Amino acid sequence: MFSALRPQPWTATAGGLWWRCRALGTVRFSSSPADSDKNGNPEVTGKFRDTILLPTTSFPARLSGKQQLEKELEIQQKCSFTELYLWQRERKTKKEFCLHDGPPYANGDPHVGHSLNKILKDIANRFQMMRGYRVHYVPGWDCHGLPVELKALTDLGEDAQHLSTMEIRQKAKMFAEKAIENQKSAFVRWGVMADWNNCYYTFDKKYEAKQLKVFQQMYDKGYIYQDYKPVFWSPSARTAVAEAELEYNQQHVSRAVYIKFSLSKMPRKLTSLLDGLTPVSLVIWTTQPWSIPLNQAICYMPDSEYSAVKCESTGEHYILAADRVEPIAEALGKEFKVVATFKGINLEGGSFVHPTIPGRELPLLSANHVSMTKGTGLVHTVPAHGIEDYSVASHHHLPVDCLVDEDGCFMEEAGPELNKKDILTDGNETVIKMLSATNSLLKEEEFVHSYPYDWRTKKPVIIRASKQWFVNVADIKAGAQELLKKVKFIPASAANRMLNMLNKRTYWCISRQRSWGVPIPVFYHKETGEPLMNSHSIEHVIKLVEQHGSDVWWELSLEELLPRTVLKQASRNADAIHYTQGQDILDIWFDSGTSWAYVLEGSDQKADLYLEGIDQLGGWFQSSLLTSTATRKKAPYGTVLVHGFAVTEKGNKMSKSVGNVLSPSVVINGGNDETKEKSYGADVLRWWVAEANVFMDVSIGPAVLDLARNDINKLRNTLRFMLGNLRGFKSETDAVSNTEMYVIDQYMLHLLQDYSSKVTDAYKEYDFGKVTRLLLTLVNRELSSFYFSIIRDRLYCEEEKNPKRRSCQTVLAETLDAVVRSFAPILPHLAEEVFQHLPYLKEPVSVFRTGWIKSSSMWKKPGLVEAIEGACAMRDSFLGSIPGKNAVEYDVTIVIEPGLLFELMESLQAEETSSTSQLNELMMCSQTSLMIEVPRDLPSDANIINGSFLINLEGGGISEETAFKVITQLASRERCPRCWKYTASSLLTPCPRCLEVIAEK
Template sequence: MRWGLRPRGPEAAALATARSLWGTPRLPCSPGWQGATKRLLVRSVSGASNHQPNSNTGRYRDTVLLPQTNFPMKLLGRQQPDKELEIQQKCGFSELYSWQRERKVKTEFCLHDGPPYANGDPHVGHALNKILKDIANRFHMMSGSKVHFVPGWDCHGLPIEIKVLSELGREAQNLSAMEIREKARSFAKAAIEKQKSAFIRWGIMADWNNCYYTFDGKYEAKQLRTFYQMYDKGLVYRSYKPVFWSPSSRTALAEAELEYNPEHVSRSIYVKFPLLKPSPKLASLIDGSSPVSFLVWTTQPWTIPANEAVCYMPESKYAVVKCSKSGDLYVLAADKVETVASTLETAFETISTFSGVDLENGTCSHPLIPDKASPLLPANHVTMAKGTGLVHTAPAHGMEDYGVASQHNLPMDCLVDEDGVFTDVAGPELQNKAVLEEGTDMLQTAKNLLKEEKLVHSYPYDWRTKKPVVIRASKQWFINIADIKIAAKELLKKVKFIPGSALNGMVEMMDRRPYWCISRQRVWGVPIPVFHHKTKDEYLINSQTIEHIVKLVEQHGSDVWWTLPPEQLLPKEVLSEVGGPDALEYVPCQDILDIWFDSGTSWSHVLPGPDQRADLYLEGKDQLGGWFQSSLLTIFIPEPTSLPKTSVQLIGIESHCVYIFFSTEKDQSKEPPYGADLIPMSFTEVAIDISKVRTIILPISKGQLRNTLRFLLGNVADFNPETDSIPVNDMYVIDQYMLHLLQDLANKITELYKQYDFGKVVRLLRTFYTRELSHFYFSIIKDRLYCEKENDPRRRSCQTALVEILDVIVRSFAPILPHLAEEVFQHIPYIKEPKSVFRTGWISTSSIWKKPGLEEAVESACAMRDSFLGSIPGKNAAEYKVIIVIEPGLLFEIIEMLQSEETSSTSQLNELMMASESTLLAQEPREMTADVIELKGKFLINLEGGDIREESSYKVIVMPTTKEKCPRCWKYTAESSDTLCPRCAEVVSGK
């Protein structure tokens, strides 16, 4: 203590508190760096010298301790993928999954793999999906859990069948069902092998010899058992209902198999439905002198022939209007009068208004069949958003229409066949015409068409053939979602969704589906295990038939449905009851199960234990209406099961995935040119927008992280943590502070992994190793690392911190960049026989690292440092000396702990300032030269959560140094340019 100044009273207590928080270092040392501090977010080293001693010139080159490591700064061209393959073999990537399964640990983590579709080459969507799952698995494995992860493939379905048939061309017309199935199976197997090879190349941790496949007999058998259990509970039924139908695929589709084309062009029409029988209220409002018609708007004129009613909204207001052109009276919603009149290029005079409920019991004529009545019916699905407020209703061709028909017992005749053309029931004028191409000639002939125009709007398309679908009624098999919707919603409340908004999205999709059509009119899939009566509308299915079929499928696969005669598909006891082998009354159903039912029942085959629950489902956002929902809807047998205990994570995958990470050259088509580790690094950054992957990969490939790791490895080459480490309380303040911040970083990283926020993990690490480490801490400690004696405690203090930093960083990014983590682990000099980093556990920190009081010392010193460096932009800080003047008080006492003597070129304070020398005073010097720079500032000390607060003023005085550049350390601390500075002279004399 100098100048006779001693803290007293509250100041003394505050200083004692500060010292107790960080301990009193026993070495002269140097603070610096910042991370989770409160005010100074970025500390630039602009103006500081970035020169390093050059070991290749000068007679002192052998006395400088430069970094030593074989870890390469860059891997160019083929080096990156070649190095990854070498690491996979050396570090046992292929054995890692089985190794961790054999460990005796208390906790288990189960990630249920949603199966990719086996119909093409691996692409960016696969990479995103599998790598993100691998990140989660590796983290939980390193954290001490036994990971359960069984990868699988979705192998059946229309896309595969269509590809096979399209490749065969005309030859496909003569193929039997079994021939199609055999070719489809071969196609799927080939696709699986391609995708599996890619997943292994990317380093995905799994037992690749034991995957699940939906075309496996044992899998199919469990699927059929699940189907029957749901049927037995009344959840599965057969009915005649309108469904989405793809004429291009000739099969029914579920909503999850649709995509909406916003550029679809429809013919929208305004059509008259002449009044046939007015309701009492309407009769009182019209005089009978002019024709009266109900005005209807539709975008699907092909459904008009199937009309059975016109619906209105009971609570809405309607109007009788008179057309200025024709004098005819029209009925439409009161709110739509002006809009519709403008569209029809006329004017309407409102005669009277009334409530929709007043239309009850009225009827109108069918616009094509004058003697056919179309009743006026109330319906809640009628809206005023578009049209006229009156909705044409064709029960066989609309979901809401079907609901109205069911309630009022209307006919549900379908006028459209499997190819999307009118049947003979539609009349000779329409028969064999494609419904989506059909004009409105019939309406014009009947003089009931008022206007026709093209409308561009969103319309459902078959997501496989990219062609429009229609809605048509047919006999199909359904799951009654209405009966399980309430229970399903309650179950979803117990699941954590990431992001949280996805839960609402999934519930909304479920609310839009009153039922799920699970039958398909194809052959490449699992058969619906029922038998249809040859002449009656009856079918056969019971526990006996199911058990018999399940055993056959389990042993021989679902091909038996097509290869065995019908009598062998039934058990003997049932066969004798239905006509025997010679007079069998039933034939096997020719429909197969929707492949969403295939994959949705994967939990029953894959998940372990009696509860069959997963900890995590992680898929693309498109699976809200797909695999997530089909998995949910198949678990209610006999009790809800399989839903993840912890969370469902949704990852946005663009539908137009581009193969951007594969080389365009043919000989490298299977190798990512940047290496597999660059793919996950970029994916964690752009989990919502795949289109940005290219722009993220390129900057990462420059090797910022590798340079940081190389610095860390090179500067611990002569360090043995077991014998050379410095106790934490004896370390430099800056080194202690680094450990303090390192613990905070480790805690945040761990929590982010638990929340599956891998993007924030990457961003936090990147900030740490670029801004905080490379740009700040490393620039401060280079002199201490390179120019002190090898075993000097000040150097060992720094190396002790570097070892911990290296360990935490490598483990932090290991789940995301496994190849790089293993490569670094193999180059750690003090590990003689390096094991896989994944076999050595997660991040380990010490509670004694936590010293929040260090923040005040480092922040206050850095504030002064920033003032100094900001005053000499572009210049070498080592060519200046600084005088720091602090008014007596707590701030002075804190800074004094960094420099006990008045002036020093080797203190902790001067190391931080990076100046030639630093002087600490409690009052300004009496004399100063004219070329000085004076900088003023204030710093608020805030300790113990605000209980101790004190704002202190300080002044930084900057002036050129009078010393010369030391030929060894290049600091301006020597008496002459050809003599060593005192510190270097002492080091060299010791050597």
């Protein structure tokens, strides 16, 4: 609050709105002749009601849930939503915007994650289309692989094991087709713009052929090879899985053990140091006891410190990392005495006895992957079941024998005690008993930790060596990383994350042991097992697939798949009868990762934008980059936008098993019980997507959706005000030129130009949350709280065709147009609904077929900013001094010494005292006086507020701070029965302005 004792400085700059609108809930404005009725319509009574130009429109202030649903479906039909994509594709323009759709899995109902992704894409596409770009957007579906196959076979139970490959494929395809139609209808309902009759599907025969062509090119360049090495394996799905297909259970419980391995051969460098000690053992800790029978070595870190310790209770001697002596002693409940300390390199040349296989001696080996932060600093090494272990085995030529089958059970070669036992359950139990029987077990404990699970079956995975097909990422990633540095990432931090992921990756397992997918086109010799695959054999399969689809791999005979002509080209004299076709299919990440080759047009085959969830940094973004880099040394995208996941309002992950999944269908249409599950409509869902910080996890629930609907209802009220006050206005004949407008109207256009520029930039940066914030600020602050409250008197009480009324109507028309276009990509149904109610259009037109915001650079007038902002400084001084009072009950006198500020105020009010000037309109009182000194005849109840206003012009080159006084006193005249301003000579006679208007009527 301002007072004579506390002057308030104000600052104006020539560059836009600086002032802060007060929260003026305690001040009543009555510059219009009424309060509002319960529906928000101005309420005027008495014989002058018919002379007031009240807003009139059939556009409703709000819609009930059912009305909203009916209106959206009506708008989609009336405005030809389904035809919009084809219409814009036929436009003649050289500007093209391509958003390549990452294919969702065709394995279930649409969920809010789909909503988040598809609506974000649609907002981007609609904005670019309105800007005049021809949008290229082809929706797609990932149809192959385990996600679909599992769902298709779920109801069959054990009977599924008896199905042939083709029976499985047929059931999987039928399931995928049904899921696609279900998801597609949902996307259409959300208002997503596309040609829904021409989508891409990874089971389409032409798509499969393109995919195999990329495979062929990578094979010809030497990037694809077969090898026997450990990969992530899902026993529950009986197939290899990619790292991107893992989810980590943070509460997994393992049976961890501390085991001693007796030294059988003392390392040469330790002979003198440990001479004479009783037998010495190496201590290891593992969370996978089942793997002990498969052990091939123990690894140590060569540069780290190790200690030999004596166990005071047993007299035994153990070797472990020096830094781990105390923690391990505490864990075992023992007391250790350090006998000697030495570098790990001194363990070189030693060997130990296998704890469960009598007489088997194994080496101690140096390795750099050994951790000193947990365990004992000595690592039990099983080459067939560990990635780092395999590297050690490759370097030291250790055997990599896998004795675990596809179901995760020990094979017969593991021994009779373990044969056919599940390694994670009874196999684990048996191994622990074997260790105890040989006195090798020091301790067993439950250990809770993060462990990888198959994200489809929700069961643990293992690492298991098997013969698979791989992409040599090591030879591709350097080029991929260089290309990635030229890609724009939103947010920028995602780039480093993806670069780091690539840096750690050396190979990509692309073979899967399933039925539903594109076959790897390889043949194996029946006797030798030698693979046959080359350009000629692959090319022949590609032609067959292009004509008939990938089913031919299982339907045609070997002679048709591998004819003699192909064998001759491969310099093979054998017949097809000597071969059998491979049964592995390609990884679905290879399926989707080659989509650029099929979908993207032009020689460049590059999308402007890829937009997917953060999990795709290790998935589709990466597989697309690797395949594109390998075949043509180009990135398939120019910009990558990464969004988070949809979570509950408490921040929890949505899960069907927990029962906290929110269906977008229920969000739109409501549930069985409307009191618990309200219907919000598609636009509320779209607003939720747009306003959220999508670069993090996005919460959704009733509270969030209620807030979204409230925002839209506030927006509807603002739109309704503008529509209602444009009745009778025709822009082609009634619009007022910018130079002839009221200064406050010019100022509003100035703000509108600034808003349009900022909104456009926000859309360009895909910052849709900023768009909603800018929109709500304009609607709630600049329009509703400021401009509308000032112009009501002009709109309602001036003569209909008065230039000053037409002036603000011109601004309302421009503002309505700009506002609707600015939110149209986000709320397409509401935008089209508004355009159906425009009073000055003979025939309704689609907002999406008429372009982007048509703001004018002529609206940008920094010179008038100082005048309005100076008046606003004085206005806020006045309003702040009358809390709870009606502003129109007062007369205001503004006192300013001669100078620049006074001249600015004179431009708003030429005469000394006025009840109709622009300055008076801004002050919102009954009468305003502009003077250079305080009047001598002030009444005793007058209140004087001191303040100052700083004007900066030409970037601060001209700066002038001027003091002002705002003097308030109760209005001296009677209230006008028509406009309710205190400007009449009596309560029964209208004021001079109103008399003049009435006379004209």
